[in-house]
Amino acid sequence: MQAAISRVLSNYATFSGRAPRAEFWWWWLAVLILLTITSIIDGLIFGTGPESGQPISMLVSLGLIIPNIAVAARRMHDVGKSGWWLLLAFIPIIGALVLLYFYVQPSQEGDNAYGAPNPLT
Incomplete structure (x- = not known):
């Protein structure tokens, strides 16, 4: 777990x-x-x-937007898809289900158009 988090960061x-x-x-x-x-x-x-807000959570969420999108794009690359497929998230329900399907797929073996596999060590 620590290796994955440090690699994303x-x-x-x-x-x-x-x-x-x-x-x-x-x-x-x-x-x-x-x-x-x-x-x-x-x-x-x-x-x-509802009137209290959650400022700490909002700040943390804002700070994590870029690495969240980046790791999702790299995950799409790992299954042989372009990062632009992430735009499916804007299609209610169906888009999220399709992305979930891509996220759970096994990595493509060997090199693909996005580079060599990156095993988690």
Whole structure:
């Protein structure tokens, strides 16, 4: 898990290359845990309810937008698709399901148009 997170953070805004399944999913688990923790902290500091807002969670989310998109684009490259396929996210429900299908696919073996496989070590 630590190797996946450090690899994503070291490639903060790198949209080229490939990201194996493990790197992608460990990263999303770490993001989910981090956002859950910041949401709890927001609730303790600012209270709950629609008027309280969640400033810490919002700042963390803003800081993670670029690496989230970058790792998703590299994951698409790993299955042989262009990062532009991420635009499917703007199609309600169907787009998310298609992207989920691509995310769970195994990596293409050997080199592809986006480079050599990048095993998670």
